[in-house]
Amino acid sequence: MLDASRAPIELHAEAGAEIVIGDDVRIEGGASLEAVKSIIVGRGARLRAWCKVIDNHFHIPSDRTARPPSAPVVIGEEADVGERAIVLPGAQLGPGVWLDAGVVIARRVPAGMLLAGSPPRIVKRVLA
Amino acid sequence: MARLRRLVHLLRTDPTGFREGAIGRARARLLFRGHDVGPGIAVLGAMHLSIDGQLRLGARVIFLRGVIPTDLVVHSGGKMEIGENTLVNYGCSIEATQEVRLGARCMLASLVRIADSDGRRSGPVIIGDDVWIAHGAFIAPGVRIGNGAVVAAGSVVMDDVPAGTMAMGNPARTMPLSMAAPTRVGGPAAADSDTG
Numbered sequence: 001m002l003d004a005s006r007a008p009i010e011l012h013a014e015a016g017a018e019i020v021i022g023d024d025v026r027i028e029g030g031a032s033l034e035a036v037k038s039i040i041v042g043r044g045a046r047l048r049a050w051c052k053v054i055d056n057h058f059h060i061p062s063d064r065t066a067r068p069p070s071a072p073v074v075i076g077e078e079a080d081v082g083e084r085a086i087v088l089p090g091a092q093l094g095p096g097v098w099l100d101a102g103v104v105i106a107r108r109v110p111a112g113m114l115l116a117g118s119p120p121r122i123v124k125r126v127l128a
Numbered sequence: 129m130a131r132l133r134r135l136v137h138l139l140r141t142d143p144t145g146f147r148e149g150a151i152g153r154a155r156a157r158l159l160f161r162g163h164d165v166g167p168g169i170a171v172l173g174a175m176h177l178s179i180d181g182q183l184r185l186g187a188r189v190i191f192l193r194g195v196i197p198t199d200l201v202v203h204s205g206g207k208m209e210i211g212e213n214t215l216v217n218y219g220c221s222i223e224a225t226q227e228v229r230l231g232a233r234c235m236l237a238s239l240v241r242i243a244d245s246d247g248r249r250s251g252p253v254i255i256g257d258d259v260w261i262a263h264g265a266f267i268a269p270g271v272r273i274g275n276g277a278v279v280a281a282g283s284v285v286m287d288d289v290p291a292g293t294m295a296m297g298n299p300a301r302t303m304p305l306s307m308a309a310p311t312r313v314g315g316p317a318a319a320d321s322d323t324g
Binding site: 010032050059117119 | 281282
């Protein structure tokens with residue numbers, strides 16, 4: 001379900017890119033997904049307001065005209081991406097991962113972790 | 129006739145962005161009339177302006193299109209300056225009560241917020257040349273950012289950022305750019321870099 005009643009949702013897949021959204025995913029207003037290569041959102045995941053998911057940094061510091069390679073992003077089943085959280089290229093969130101509000105992540109996160117803070121720390125491990 | 133049809137097709141599909149650029153430059157001329165702005169400025173998307181102070185834009189400053197309008201606010205007695213060839217993505221909010229200065233060739237990603245006063249703190253915000261500020265970063269009043277620095281996505285920058293360094297986190301800490309930038313062209317995928 002895409003709920004854009006309060007703010008627009010941005011889904012941007014460039015030519016040749018894919019954004020795959022599974023069953024029962026909920027995306028709130030202000031969320032933005034931008035794929036240059038691949039973003040996969042697992043079944044039942046929740047993307048909260050104003051979160052951002054990108055698979056490319058779009059720029060590199062030294063050269064304004066160059067664009068870096070993409071690193072596919074995977075958001076696992078039943079994962080929860082908090083408000084204003086930012087999921088960066090190469091991030092792979094396992095099933096049931098919770099990102100607290102404002103977390104910025106660019107790594108693989110094992111299933112069931114709750115991450116909070118910036119830079120993020122593991123707060124809790126939820127046993128399956 | 130065929131030539132005319134081709135021209136219409138090119139204008140409609142706009143593969144080179146010619147039409148978008150022309151409309152953007154016309155919109156910029158309209159929006160910024162009466163202000164000290166250089167040539168070639170383009171406003172490609174929606175924008176909210178409230179300029180009661182002094183606004184100066186260098187040549188070829190570009191405001192990109194997106195899902196949220198960009199806000200520029202200059203209060204009476206305030207001064208805002210944006211250097212040439214600086215790129216501002218959608219949904220940015222820049223507010224000057226005293227002074228906000230952005231250098232040349234900077235890149236501001238979406239939803240960046242810069243203000244020189246927040247009711248508690250105040251002080252001019254001075255940002256150098258070739259600075260890249262990533263998505264959703266917040267630059268606090270009084271902060272100075274040196275040339276070529278990078279501010280990572282979602283950072284809350286409360287202290288000065290030296291030239292050539294990268295700031296990340298909340299509150300943002302800085303590290304040398306050479307340690308923080310694995311996203312070289314042709315290099316390995318950016319598995320653990322933290323810009324945006």
